Amino acid sequence: MITILLADDQALLRSTFRMLIDSADDMTVVAEAADGEEAARLALLHRPDLVLMDIRMPVLDGVEATRRICSAPGPTGTRVLILTTFETDEHVARALEAGAGGFLGKDVTPEGLLAAIRTVVGGEALLSPSATRALIDRFLSGPGHIGKLPAGPLAALTDREREITALAAHGLSNQEIAERLVVSPLTVRTHIHRAMTKARARDRAQLVVLAYQQGLVRVPRD
Incomplete structure (x- = not known):
C-alpha cells in the first residue's frame, strides 16, 4: 500500500x-x-x-x-x-x-x-x-546549475549507461526504454542505478538534470 x-x-x-x-x-x-x-x-x-x-x-x-x-x-x-x-x-x-x-x-x-x-x-x-x-x-538560456555537482560527473559512464541516461532524460520510462533497446526493464533499471552511482546523483531526477547540464541531451534551438 x-x-x-x-x-x-x-x-x-x-x-x-x-x-x-x-x-x-x-x-x-x-x-x-x-x-x-x-x-x-x-x-x-x-x-x-x-x-x-x-x-x-x-x-x-x-x-x-x-x-x-x-x-x-x-x-x-x-x-x-x-x-x-x-x-x-x-x-x-x-x-x-x-x-x-x-x-x-x-x-x-x-x-x-x-x-x-x-x-x-x-x-x-x-x-x-x-x-x-x-x-x-x-x-538553453545559460548554465543554470542545479545543486553542487561534481565536475564531469557523467564521464565514467559506459556507452550503454550514457544511452539509457539520455533516453531517461527525454522522459522515457524504464519499460519504454526496454522496448526501444530490446532489453528487459530490469536491465534498464540496473544501468540507471549504476549511472546514478557513478555520477553521484541523489536520484533519477538529478541524473536527468545532469544529462542536460553536461550536454548528454542535445536540446534543439529554435
Whole structure:
C-alpha cells in the first residue's frame, strides 16, 4: 500500500485529492498539511512513501519543505511529487535541487495523477511536458546549475549507461526504454542505478538534470 501525505493550503483541494487517492486500491492518505512547515513535520512523523506537495503555501513554501524532507538524517524513503500551477523554470529548478522526484501541473487528469504517484514512488523521475520545457529553457538560456555537482560527473559512464541516461532524460520510462533497446526493464533499471552511482546523483531526477547540464541531451534551438 502506497502511503501519501497531502500538503496544500486549500482544504477543498486536499479533500478532492484524498477522495481520488483513497479510491485507488493501492494507495491511502495518512496525513494532511496546510503549510510547508507542517508538511515537513508530518513527513518525518509518518514517513509516508510520497508527499504530494504544493509550492505556494504559507509559513514555509513547498520547495523549502521538500528540502527539509529530502535532507532529513537517516533513510526516510519518502519521495516528493510537486503539484502546482506554477511551472516556471525557477520553480522546476529549485524543486529538483531540493530533491523532488516529480513535477506536475494541476491540470493533470485524475488518472494521470495516480499514474504519476506510482511512477515517482517506483523510483523514476517524472516531469510534466510544461515542466520539461521550463527545465530545457533554463539550460538553453545559460548554465543554470542545479545543486553542487561534481565536475564531469557523467564521464565514467559506459556507452550503454550514457544511452539509457539520455533516453531517461527525454522522459522515457524504464519499460519504454526496454522496448526501444530490446532489453528487459530490469536491465534498464540496473544501468540507471549504476549511472546514478557513478555520477553521484541523489536520484533519477538529478541524473536527468545532469544529462542536460553536461550536454548528454542535445536540446534543439529554435
